[in-house]
Amino acid sequence: MKIDTDAxxxxxxxxxxxxxxxxxxxxxxxLLSSGKRIRIYIxxxxxxxxxxxxxxxxxxxxxxxxxxxxxxIFLVGDFTAxxxxxxxxxxxxxxxxxxxxxxxxxxxxxxxxxPVIDVDNKENPVKILYNDEWLSKLTFEDVINISSNFTVxxxxxxxxxxxxxxxxxxxxxxxMFYPLMQGYDSVVMDVDxxxxxxxxxxxxxxxxxxxxxxxxxxxxxxxTTLLENPVTGEKxxxxxxxxxxxxDFEPAQMYGAIMAQPDENMRQLFVDCTHLxxxxxEEIIKNHSPMDAKKNLALxxxxxxxxxxxxxxxxxxxxxxxxxxxxxxxxxxxxVSVGNAIIDAVxxxxxxxxxxxxxxxxxEGAITNLETKEKITDPNMPITQDISVKIGKKRFVxxxxx
Numbered sequence: 001m002k003i004d005t006d007a008x009x010x011x012x013x014x015x016x017x018x019x020x021x022x023x024x025x026x027x028x029x030x031l032l033s034s035g036k037r038i039r040i041y042i043x044x045x046x047x048x049x050x051x052x053x054x055x056x057x058x059x060x061x062x063x064x065x066x067x068x069x070x071x072x073i074f075l076v077g078d079f080t081a082x083x084x085x086x087x088x089x090x091x092x093x094x095x096x097x098x099x100x101x102x103x104x105x106x107x108x109x110x111x112x113x114x115p116v117i118d119v120d121n122k123e124n125p126v127k128i129l130y131n132d133e134w135l136s137k138l139t140f141e142d143v144i145n146i147s148s149n150f151t152v153x154x155x156x157x158x159x160x161x162x163x164x165x166x167x168x169x170x171x172x173x174x175x176m177f178y179p180l181m182q183g184y185d186s187v188v189m190d191v192d193x194x195x196x197x198x199x200x201x202x203x204x205x206x207x208x209x210x211x212x213x214x215x216x217x218x219x220x221x222x223x224t225t226l227l228e229n230p231v232t233g234e235k236x237x238x239x240x241x242x243x244x245x246x247x248d249f250e251p252a253q254m255y256g257a258i259m260a261q262p263d264e265n266m267r268q269l270f271v272d273c274t275h276l277x278x279x280x281x282e283e284i285i286k287n288h289s290p291m292d293a294k295k296n297l298a299l300x301x302x303x304x305x306x307x308x309x310x311x312x313x314x315x316x317x318x319x320x321x322x323x324x325x326x327x328x329x330x331x332x333x334x335x336v337s338v339g340n341a342i343i344d345a346v347x348x349x350x351x352x353x354x355x356x357x358x359x360x361x362x363x364e365g366a367i368t369n370l371e372t373k374e375k376i377t378d379p380n381m382p383i384t385q386d387i388s389v390k391i392g393k394k395r396f397v398x399x400x401x402x
Contacts, residue, residue, distance in 0.1 A: 001124050003035050003069040013064050017057050017272045019198055022205070022221040028193070031220070032068070040065050040193040040222075041073035043131070043185060045081035046105040047097065050246040051112045052237040053301070054227045057272040058195055061224065062126075063117040072126045073189060074119070076109070078102045079132040080181050083174060112247040115305045134188045135181055146180050149213050150206070155179070158202050183207035187214055195222040225272060231264050251306040255314035256394070258298035263290040266297055274300045321396070333398045336383055343379040345399050351391060355379070366392050
């Protein structure tokens with residue numbers, strides 16, 4: 001396949017969603033402009049079954065490299081996932097996974113990334129590799145030889161190790177092996193470029209060190225931007241905070257999760273997670289209200305993963321449920337006796353967990369009678385006729401009087 005050296009395309013690859021290029025952006029630009037076919041990879045540890053929009057940023061960039069004719073490797077960290085990357089683990093070590101857990105986690109990954117990267121392209125397919133193929137075969141002698149290229153001082157320079165030490169928290173020896181293992185991936189695959197988030201910079205540079213020492217080869221590190229709230233600094237794609245937008249979400253769930261993102265996150269999500277030109281993005285943000293701009297964003301991203309037709313359906317569903325406050329077409333229905341108190345109806349049918357939780361929701365104004373569009377304020381209100389109720393932000397139920 002002929003290598004595309006279009007200057008504009010190369011500039012975009014090295015600029016959009018890129019935080020840093022090591023050793024220098026100019027030297028990598030020169031390599032890409034030379035017409036030489038390079039090998040670039042990204043590794044992802046199989047610590048869960050779902051990938052999120054933060055991962056998609058990297059795959060969008062990888063697809064641009066693939067279209068230029070370069071060799072792209074999608075490395076599944078099925079061995080390193082079992083060690084546990086200490087990144088961001090200030091309080092404790094990451095839980096180690098079994099081989100069986102890792103294999104189960106990776107089953108749906110390829111289907112999740114295929115909407116943004118043409119994995120099975122006939123002319124230039126993506127190469128899928130698993131680092132268990134070589135890391136599990138290393139002998140203790142091999143590990144000693146690899147580790148002899150680093151000092152303890154170099155290892156404990158890592159931010160999270162320093163924080164762990166200052167807090168007098170345990171720092172396990174196997175956690176120091178993680179950068180060595182990720183670094184050794186680069187040696188085995190003989191890569192020219194590694195792409196990673198800023199949180200993986202230390203590990204990627206370990207690979208740069210090993211390649212230089214073991215093969216006298218220069219490796220470039222392309223560091224992408226992390227999806228972080230520009231105001232709070234919190235990660236946008238946090239499962240624990242309930243803010244993640246995962247690639248295996250159904251259309252309505254994906255659209256709604258994007259709409260739930262704070263307004264200040266919009267621009268970066270447009271830039272890092274869509275195919276729109278920067279000029280188009282600026283025009284949308286400038287000429288639309290935050291709500292309408294975010295609807296553009298949600299539609300654009302949902303269409304990438306589910307197609308425009310399903311994205312439009314998700315948008316209509318969102319407008320029906322949350323903007324017009326109409327009753328959606330699909331709603332859970334429960335039969336109740338005439339005069340039954342609503343608090344008994346919701347708890348008996350497990351709509352809410354307890355009566356105390358329902359009373360709390362009442363006090364917070366989170367229960368709405370969709371027939372009258374009024375808040376329900378009496379938890380003992382008798383149900384005398386069929387009634388549709390909105391509970392919280394997303395739950396809709398209908399009680400049918402027998």
